[in-house]
Amino acid sequence: MVIVASLATINEHLKSLLERTKTHVDTPSPQPFTVSEAPGKGLGVFASRDISAGEVIIRERPILLLSNESGTEEHNYDPGHLLRAAVASLSDSSRRKLLDLKNAFGNENGSDKDLLQGIFTTNSDVAILGIGDVELAPVKSSAVFAPTIARFNHSCTPSASFHFDSQQFAGAIRVLREIKSGEEITISYTWTSYTRAERQSFLSRVHFFDCTCIACSLPPEFARESDRRRRMVTDIALNFKELSQTLSWDDFVRRVEDAVQATHSSRGRDPTQPSGLSAQRSAVTSRTVH
Numbered sequence: 001m002v003i004v005a006s007l008a009t010i011n012e013h014l015k016s017l018l019e020r021t022k023t024h025v026d027t028p029s030p031q032p033f034t035v036s037e038a039p040g041k042g043l044g045v046f047a048s049r050d051i052s053a054g055e056v057i058i059r060e061r062p063i064l065l066l067s068n069e070s071g072t073e074e075h076n077y078d079p080g081h082l083l084r085a086a087v088a089s090l091s092d093s094s095r096r097k098l099l100d101l102k103n104a105f106g107n108e109n110g111s112d113k114d115l116l117q118g119i120f121t122t123n124s125d126v127a128i129l130g131i132g133d134v135e136l137a138p139v140k141s142s143a144v145f146a147p148t149i150a151r152f153n154h155s156c157t158p159s160a161s162f163h164f165d166s167q168q169f170a171g172a173i174r175v176l177r178e179i180k181s182g183e184e185i186t187i188s189y190t191w192t193s194y195t196r197a198e199r200q201s202f203l204s205r206v207h208f209f210d211c212t213c214i215a216c217s218l219p220p221e222f223a224r225e226s227d228r229r230r231r232m233v234t235d236i237a238l239n240f241k242e243l244s245q246t247l248s249w250d251d252f253v254r255r256v257e258d259a260v261q262a263t264h265s266s267r268g269r270d271p272t273q274p275s276g277l278s279a280q281r282s283a284v285t286s287r288t289v290h
Contacts, residue, residue: 001094002086005067020169027059027170033185035151042102044153044184051179057160059170062143063094064120083116097146104208122207123150125162125171145171154207155186156199156215162187186213193234195227 001021003010032051038044051057064086087095098119105118124142144150149162149171159179165172179185190202196216203211218226236243236256244252 001061001063001065002089003065003067004082004086005065009067017169020167021061025059025061025168025170028055028057031148032057035148038153038184041153043151045148045151047179047181047183047185049181051175051185053175053177055175057173057175057185058148059165059168059172060145060149061168061170063090063097063146065143066120066124080117083120087116094146098144101144101146101150120144125149125164143171149173152185152187154189154203154209154211155213156188156190156192156196156211157213158186158188158192159183160185160187193230193237195230196223 003017032047032049032055033045034048035043035045038046066082066086087098090098099115101119101123103115103118104122105114120142123144123146125145152160152162152173159177160173160175163172163174164170173185173187175185189207190199192199194202196218200211200216203209215223215226232255243255247255
């Protein structure tokens with residue numbers, strides 16, 4: 001693992017980093033998935049057995065981490081130069097894993113600089129230095145988790161979520177709902193609270209693809225209803241404490257049940273037909289919205 005940050009940041013967080021990375025990552029073995037061809041997407045991750053909601057199916061440390069402070073006025077470094085130097089410092093094995101990843105930005109000039117920046121931007125997630133250290137301020141960083149986490153494809157109705165496990169200094173994938181053996185496991189590359197137009201714009205601008213997932217393929221009238229429900233869920237999430245204190249319990253539960261109707265088509269049902277209360281409550285637990 002190579003970490004690129006200012007000397008002050010490294011010195012500030014070195015003790016914590018050494019403590020959190022001195023042991024092996026706690027990750028399931030054998031892994032409950034395989035990496036194989038996903039039609040129209042390149043490689044993807046598929047369940048090799050039924051997986052229950054809440055399972056963490058992989059934890060993986062970054063092979064390369066670039067602190068976001070490098071572009072600030074205080075630390076005005078050339079990110080391209082730092083990235084090339086960092087890649088040159090990787091082991092041969094880690095460098096091969098990095099170069100095997102997808103580059104969604106192309107490599108028009110054929111230069112190593114364009115190639116590395118394209119791969120890094122395509123496959124980077126957020127890692128945080130300093131989380132778990134009460135006395136230290138967190139430093140957000142862009143990190144590449146390879147060879148596995150970078151292979152999870154996107155869906156606006158994801159079956160899993162990515163988060164950074166600060167205690168183990170590793171990226172982690174947690175399952176949001178039951179996944180059947182053979183089903184592709186997806187995460188979201190954008191905010192699921194966004195409307196379809198907002199998601200499409202973000203994914204096209206940042207990740208250079210047009211999403212055709214089930215939520216983005218809904219007919220216009222159902223897409224508008226999906227957008228409305230997503231906004232309802234977002235409103236509840238942002239105002240949860242206030243709503244729970246000002247509404248009666250029945251009204252509060254009814255508000256939540258109305259908001260989570262978005263699970264219909266992600267579960268293979270007709271989006272015009274209501275689902276059972278159990279499915280709605282499952283949706284609240286999983287936070288899967290569409």
